[in-house]
Structure formats: structure tokens, C-alpha cells
Amino acid sequence: MTTTTATTKMRGRGAAAIGAALLFLATASLGAHANTDSNDVTALNVFYTTMNHPPQLKNWVSQNGDPCGQLWQGITCSGSRVTAINLPGMSLNGTLGYNMNLLTALVQLDMSNNYLGGSDIPYNLPPNLEKLNLAGNHFTGTTPYSISQMVALKDLNLAHNQLSTISDMFNQLTNLTTMDISFNTFSGNIPQSFNSITSLKTLYLQNNQFSGTIDVLANLPLTDLNVANNQFTGWVPDKLKKIRSLQTTGNSFSNGPAPPPPPATNPTPTPTPTPQRPALPSSNDNNGPSNSGSKHSKLQGGAIAGIVICLLVLGAMFAFFVIKRKSWKLSRGQDPEQKEPLSPLASGFKQMKSIKIISTTGKDQFQKTVSMSLKPPTKIDLHKSFDENDLTPKSVTRKISLSSIKIPAYTVADLQIATGSFSADHFISEGSFGRVFRAQFNDQKVLAVKKINFSAFPGHPSDLFIELVANISRLNHPNLAELVGYCSEHGQCLLAYEFYQNGSLCDLLNLVDDQSKPLSWNSRVKIALGSARALEYLHETCSPSVIHKNFKSSNILLDNELNPHLSDSGYGDLIPNQEFQESEENSGYRAPEIAMSGQYSLKSDVYSFGVVMLELLTGRKPFDRSRPRSEQSLVRWAAPQLHDIDALDQMVDPALQGLYHSKSLSRFADAIALCVQAEPEFRPPMSEVVQSLVRLVQRANMTRMSSSESYTRRDGESGDYAV
Template structure:
């Protein structure tokens, strides 16, 4: 081999080596060009950046096709390809959190404190596996999102210094929470009972709110630092809490002196075991017991308690038999009371507490000093009477702030309830239009108590009081009542556009088809009505009869939910099994007859399906596979092509496809078969609000447009 050939070979091998290196670098470059971040995390942070109005101070952040982990976004920490922490305190950020933060499943820390975020509710789709959540020092309003209740790993929660007003009872599963700050908001009402499940909580700040009631629920929480100053708390500070070194309670109305014993039904504080000694009998003597000569105070006390409990139980057995006999007598006979009955003459209440092992049974019998004038003589007085309806139920008429009409007034206004003024017949009675001399128009409902034999008509005033306390712009307003001559009538505002059921099913020349905008508006207003009943009222109000015929519409198509507060009118079997209501009943209601907040959510989802499809919840005229709206529609809600085929033909294709898809997503959550998987109404409201907000943003950017009916191109009216 010549020198020249060797040189040529060397050059050839050198060129090959250089080529290999270049190929390796190119491959490395192409690998590096691919995003290092999980696609779900990229999507969530891109939306987050947009909802914060694309702040320039967040270096390297972009709304699309970004790489948070590979490009070192400001405030973002990663582990591998997953985003694990977002820390952006005090950055002057505005806007709000992203609506799909739940995609950040590896995120354990989110600190957005001391910014200008909010002006609306905290989004409900928060990252599910957070250990630290800090949203303090912003402008969030409304309700604490229910998704926090599912953060089982959460240790540190700070929502202080916002404008939050409602706190959900959602803390049962937060057993790892050690620090919680709710201070400087506008929270009101009692402390949620689920606080007693916070078995790891050491630090709790609740100062400068409007909480009321007692703080007894905190007695068994292992707190070392507690601040409840400047609220509206009353009662006593429990002895256990007084032992906390860092305790601040000023600015409340707490009572001085030792706290009373815990209320019946609460878990008693652990006591030291009794040791037999001479002090035992002395204690009995000091209390004035006639058994003070017994030795061994602890044993004597137990024996006495058993004797007393046995005597009371025997007493009630005899009493019950005696009452059953006495109640069968003619009430007009002036027979003297039996010794047992007269014994109750001066008794207001008796409490029976029987403890066996770990089970505790307690009953409180409330007796009126003056019995009601009307008594059902054919119904025995038993335990069901005690648990369901107290014998002594007195509602002060002065507490009812709405006017009382006379039967004569309403007869004149309705033309003696003539067929010409008949509006409809609902589950609880007939409704008539009432025209008064001052041109005021009301809708008068005649309650038919014969359909509800378990609910005596003499409790009508209590029903009126309960309904009149409900106050929300999306509830039908009760403006008067009538209770005389055996008549039970309720007077409501008259809503001229009729019910949603009629507008969807009785389309004619006078009733134009509802536009997509109007349907979203009706869904949102109805959701807000249920949210008020479920999460603002205390205790929560279950509607039990949520359906499109109970959604009344005014001239601007604002929805007003009727029949709210009727839950105590337990329907008879015919009502429960009526075909009209069958399509709205949640599976668990159909099986057990037991209603709940989540069964209302299911019924709301069915109404949303009516708005989407224009179909009835149950329609026997359709093929068998399509008769049940939920069964027919549910499998198609996530199929965009099938979804287009499901839409009410009356819309004539005039709807934005993205809005339709998000509407369907909310429906799918509400009509899930398992009640525990259905969202609370506050989350449904938030999802519909975001649907409207995103639709408005999209139209403003010109990315998606359409023209609705009646000049409603894009105005959701919210």
C-alpha cells in the first residue's frame, strides 16, 4: 500500500467518523427538540397561562406547544417529565386558575398566594394529589370547591385573605391535613361538622370571618394553635381548647365560667377509671342522693343508672299502651285524664338515654303544655311519631313576613277557581291564575293534602314558614298564603312564559324554539337555584321534585324553580311511581325511595338532557331503546358525531360545537349511576359559568362564531 493510498484511506475513515458524529448530534438534537413534559401537564399549564391573561413576567411560558420542564418555565418544578410544583407567589398575576388543573396529577405543591387572581369562584377542577395548596391573598369569592374534599394527601391548606363566603361540609377525608388558614374571608354559619374528622390538624386560623354558633366541634381536634377571634361565636370555649398554648378567642360572644356537659349524642370525653374509695360515697352524699350510704361510689352509680333507665323504659311501655286506649275515645267526652296522662300535663320534655356497649340510643319526647285541638284519634302514638313530627310544633305567625289572603280574596281573583283561570296541575295540587283589582297577577296553588296522608293539614303554617324563608332570584317567589275554612293555598309570582317543559314540547307560532343561548342561560339559573338549596341553606334543602315543569320562566326567560321547600310532603306510592316523574328519578331513588342532594343532581342532569335534545325524560311513543332519555343519550355524550345527531332539531344547527361538547360533559357527570361520583351543584354551576366565559372569549377572538335566533348571537344573558 502506497503512502498516497494510506492517506486516502485515513481521510476516508476520518470523514466517516465525522459523519457518524454529525448523525449522532443530529439525532440528539432531534430528541431534544421533542417536549420533555407530559402532554397533560403541557395542556393544563397552557390553559392556566391563558386564564391568567398571558402575563409577561412568567418567562418562557406559552399557551400552546410549550415544554415547561425542558424550557425551565418560571416557578415550575419538575421531576422527570411531570410537573410537581408551581410556586408563583407575589408575582402581580391576575385572571384566574385554569379550568383543567385536574390534569396535573403529579403536582404536590401549588402556591399562588398574594396575587390578584379571582373575582370569581375558585375553579373546582383543582390538582387532585396536592400536599400544599396556598391561594391566600387573592380575590376569590363564593364557595370552597368540593374537589378539595378529594385531596386525601393534602397537608397544608391556605385560603386566607380572600372574599370566600361559603364553606362546604367536605372535610371527612382530609385526615392528613395539619395546617389550615381560612382567616380574613366572609365565611358565615356554623363550623362544618366534618371538622371533627381532621385528626392530624395542629394549626387552624379562622379569625376575622362571620362564623357563628359554637366551637364544640373543635374540642377533640388535636390543635396546638387556634385563632377564632373576631367572629360571631357563642356558647363556651371547651375545656380541652383552653389548654392550647396559642389560643385566641377575642371578639366573640363566648360565655364565661365552666362549659356545660357536652350535648346529647356527642362522644363523651374519656374519663379516668373510677377507683373505689371513701370519696366515692362522699360524692354521692354531696349530690344529695338518697343512696349516699352505699359504699363504692362507681358501682353504686352504675346500679342506680340501670334502675332509672329500666324504670323509665317500663314507664313508657305502660304509657304507650294507655295512650293507645285513651286516644280511641271520643274527644268530645270530658272524661278525666288517666293518672299517666295527667302526669304529662306539666312535662315539657323527657330524655331517654340507653347505652349498651358502643351503641347509644337517645330519644327526646317533646310535649306541649296545651295539646293541639285536632288529634288523629285513629293513629297510635309511637316512635315514628316522635322521630318524624313533634307533637308540639308551634310556628309564630309573626315570623311569617308574607301577607295572608282570605279565601274570599282568592275566590274573587280566580273567578271562584274557574276552569278559565286553570293553569296546570302539579304533584302537589292545582294552580290557578289570580287577577286582582290593582292589576297584580299571581299564581295560586291549592295544596291537595289528600295525596299526602302522612302530612296533616294543620302543619300547613309550618310549610308556609319554611318556604317563605327561601330567598333566591332563581326560586319562584312565595308572596302570600291562605289558611282558613280548611283551605290551604299558596300565592306565587306569576311567570308569563310558562314552564320549561311547555316551551320545549309545545312549540307553535306563539312559542318560538328556544335558542342555544337561552338553553344555557336556563340551565345555569336552575343550577344556581339548586346550589342555593343544597349549599347555602342550613340545613340543606333537598328538592325531591326537580323537573322541567317546575322550572318557570319570566319574560326574559330567567328560570325560577318552583315546589322548593315541599320535601316534607312525603309523596304516596302513586306519586313515586308515576310515569311523569320516572324519567327524573335517580337509580337509588327508584330502588329505595330515598332522596338525597345527589338525587337532585341526577334530576338536574336529566333536565339538561331535555335542553340538549328537546326530548322528554320518558317517552313511550318512541322505540323501546329510546324511551328512557338517560339510557339512550348517555353512551353518546362523548361521541362528537353522535352528539350532533342528538341535538334538538329545533335548533337547526345554530350552536357552537365546543359549547355543546362541554354542556354534554356536565350532563355526563350529573347522570352517573353511582351517586358518590356526581358533583355537588357548586361545581356544576362553575362548569356552566366557564362554558359561558369561554364562549364569550372565543367569540371576542373571532375563532368561532354563529348567529342565534332573535338577535341572540352569543349573549348568554349571564
């Protein structure tokens, strides 16, 4: 009995010991997991997955784990937060994680000299970085807008990639001391916001395709500057010549001192105070050099001051009567620029021509008088509206040589044969700038020919048309409709574009044929992303930026693989802002500020893009009088419901039949909500919109890789996950 009791007690103590050990291990395990912040763990799990699970990274895992407690290779922690990731030269591929912004304590990220990229740098980078080094990888596209928010950033290195676009986003980076973006394919002018980087000591821009001048760098505290092997012109500012380490070879800089400012412009102010002119002393200056001749000096100063005042008064009176006379003529329906001889002063202000365009729609004809800027896009600031006081030399009309246009010229006879003399059988559509016809050539090549009516233009319409052709032919992006030829003879103005078999997005969304297959959710996301890339190119790659002004679903053309191609790009500067405002078709795309100011901008394009995304989401038209009054305006009806998941589910295009992933739908709606905000300053730049759509696709791809689940449609039919 005693032996049995002792044995039982021993067994009980053994079981208790084992239990305590297991409890200790469990507690230790929980404690280890608790060593790292959960958001940091999530971000690094995703990062490991997007790098394709590299085996060379010791202790890394794709689910859970403890980066700080388990000493993940390259990870540095402070307490429970990850503060640094240093993995240079590890032969890593894939890309950065899409949720790196969760790493809010990260101050250093060094992924240099790997094989990451093959696509854009993800937008959601850690927000509080002090050092970012992605040099020596394969990143392409644009610099992510999130860098502009890294106010603590001191060291930025994006060298030796294939980046092509750098946004004007450096206004807040006042702590940046070193920046290396060399050996990429950046082009255009140096962003103007570079002059805000007031702590910048070292700047490497070499081996890119930058052009223009480097004057924006003149007042920076640089000690090391390399701009070699670009396409810079002008002069090297004298302040930059004093830099200890300066390299400027491989450009087209002019030798010798820079020329003085032109008489029509004010010279750049300098910190040195301007000395007082002795000939014009102040009347209350008691510290003159002597009293001798003071009366004469005062009289001379008073006389000159009187003359200046008289001139100012006369000038003001002249300007007042000119403005009043112009207003009086306008009120009587007269054009003050017609049938009036121009004085030398007035001729300096005349930079626009009044042009009458006759458009024909069916049997109705209407005539409009518009103003067309004759300035080429390479000289136009498309952010600004026309200013009659702009007297800069760049506003002078310039004729463009035919030899500068690289696309082929067709004859009228060729295009008449190909279009059946522009017959109704070949008619495709009529847009804001002319009618479009299908052209079938003998070699089976098919083009879309746009017939623009310049017949009512005064002067030399052919010159205006050649300038238009030259400007459009400079635009080059896979998501823009490609201009492949033109015709300018016998008074005809014709543009030949690639023909896109699937027509416009508007037509595809509004098909009434029951046998036609509706657009899938994946295709809609694909179309949105491609269209966003087209606008991003126009806004952030073209220099100066190009405002489309007419972004809508009928101008998004789809090829056989449903890749989008934006049409009517480069036309916006032909006609004034008010031209589109009376059209009900365009009213649904028009940003609120246009109704008040009449001015289009980059942000009004962003708004129009958000409306097209709403069309993709709902299958509805932007403005539909056939619906109840509260639902006629798509934005007014949909915007308040975009963050309500239940309401959102009811808004989706019924043609999708529930074949979409709810999270993808919600993220798509989030992007729309940002784009269609009433205040233009709160709308994101197109590069940010592109990044959000890229992340949407990346997350969907990860979902498909990591899960074999399927969802069930409302009708009970199962299917695979969609984007």
C-alpha cells in the same frame, strides 16, 4: 479548472456548515420544547389565557413554549415536570385555568394577593398539591369539591375572598396541618368532617358568619385557633381552652363550665378507662381487696343483676306487644294513633300527625292520608327519614310568630280581585301541592298565586301553614322562585310568588306551535347551570340540607331572559316520600333506589337533575308511552349511548337543527352520565356538577376568543360557534 473546483468545494462546505447549524438549532429547539411535559405546557398555556395574557409574566406564552427550559417567571421544575407555581402579589386578574388537574406533579400553588376570581374557584385543581394558597383574591361561591381529594395537602389558605359555602368534604385530608379560611362569608355550622383532620395544628376561621358550636374541634391537636367574630354559641370545650394561642372574641359563647350531658343521652366517651365500681365486683374476680363480706357483695351483685335482667325482659316484652298490636291494627286498615289514649311513654314517641289532604283534579277527587312532620326546617335533618325512636327535644311542635315573617301578608279579598275569584281565565297550572293562578293587581304588578288546600287538616291548619311560609321565606337564591307574600285568613292558605313570563321549561321544550322559537343550545346550557346552582344552594348552603324531592322540568320556571327559577322548594318535608311514587309524570324522574326504599335523598335529587339535563339534550319527555317500549323511559334509552359520539349526535333534539358544538355536547353528556348512575354513591355532589357546567361555558368562551372558525349545519347553512 482547479480554481473552479476549489470554489465549488468551498461553497459546498459552507452550505453544509449552514445546514448543520440549522439542524443544530432545530434540534436544540425540539430539545428545549421537550424539556417540559406536554400536559404541563397545555395547562399553563390555558392558565395564561384565563389570566388575560398578563404582560408582567416574563417568558409566558399562550401557545406551546417551554416553561422549564425557558424559565417562565414563577415556575419551578423538577426534570420535565412543573412542581411549583409561585406568583403572589403580581396584580393578576382573570381566573385559574379550567384544566389545572393536568399539573399532576405540582405540589405548590401560590396565587395569593392578586385580583383573580369574580366567580367560583375552578373545580379541576391540581390533585397532588401539598400547599394551596389563593388568599387575598376575589373568589366567590363554594369551595371546590376537588380539594377533598387532595390527600397530600398540608397547607390550605383561602382567606380574604368572598367565598360563601364550604362543603363537608374534609374526611380524607388527614395530612392537613394549617388551614386559613378567615375573612370570607361562610355561614352555618362547621362541617362535621373537620373532626377527621387529625394533623391540624393551626386553624383560622375568624371574620365569617359561622354559627352553632365549635365542639367538632374539641379533639383536634390544635395549637393555634382563631374563631373570633362569628356567630358561635354554646361553650368553648375545656380541651380547646388549653390551646396556646386561642381567640374567641366576637361570638356569643356562654361563660362558665359546660353543662353535663342530658339524662336521655350518653356522655361522650373519653380515652380514660372507667374505674370498676367496688359495690359490683365480678363473680370471677379473685383480686378483691379482702374476703370480708364477699358473700354479701356477691349476693348484692346477683340481686341487682337479676333486677336488671328482669327489667330488660319486661321492656322487650312490652315493646314486642306494642309493635304487634300496631301491626295488627295496620293490617285491619286502622290507624293505631287514632282514638287511643296515649300513655306517658307512648306520648313521647308520637311526633307525627296523620293528615288527610283532598286534592281535586278536574272532576276526580282523591283522598290521601300522609304524615307531616311538625318540626321546623332549622331543626330537621333532611338526610334522615322519620324515626319513631327519636326522642330529642327538637321534635316538639313549635308555633311560629307572624312577626318573624318578613314578607307581606295579603288579604283574601285582594287576591280574589286579582285572580278573578280564582277563575278558569286566571288558571295557570296544577302541581303536586295545589293550583296556581295569575294575579293581576291595580298597579300592574303580576304574581303567581298558589292555592294550597289545607281544609282537611285536623287541629290548626293555619299554624302549619305559617310554619311553611316561614320556612320557605328563609330560602334565598337568585335561581329559586321568590316567595313575595302569603295569605292566611278565613281558612285560605295562599302563597304569592314572582310571576315568570316564559312559563316552565317543560312547556317550552314541548311546544307544538310552529311559530315558537325553540330553545338554543346556549340557552339550554344556561338553564342547566342555573338550575344546578339552585340545587347546590339547597344541598350545600342550607343547614341542614334541603332535599327538593320534586325536581322536574315543570318546576323550573323561566323569566324573560330565560334565567331558571326552581319552584316548590321547601315543600318536600310536608309529605312523606311515598307521596310522589304513584304518579306516572314523576316516575321518569325517580331514582332507582326510591322504588326499593321509598326514601328520597340528596343523591336522588342529583338523579332527577340528570333527567332534566337529558330533556334539554333530547327534547324528549322522561317517560313517554307513545314511544316504542324500548324508548319509553328516557334514561334507560339514552344512558347507554351517552359516550357514543355518533349515537349522541342522533339523540340531540331535532329542534336544534345542528346548532351546537360537538365538544360542548359531549361534555354535557358526560355530566348527565354521572348524574343518572344507578348507584347513588357514585353520583357527584351538586357543587361538582356546577363546576363541570362552568368549565363547559369557560371552554366555549375560550373557543370563541381564540378561533374565528365557523361550523356548517347539515342543511349547509353556516353559523357561529355555540357553547
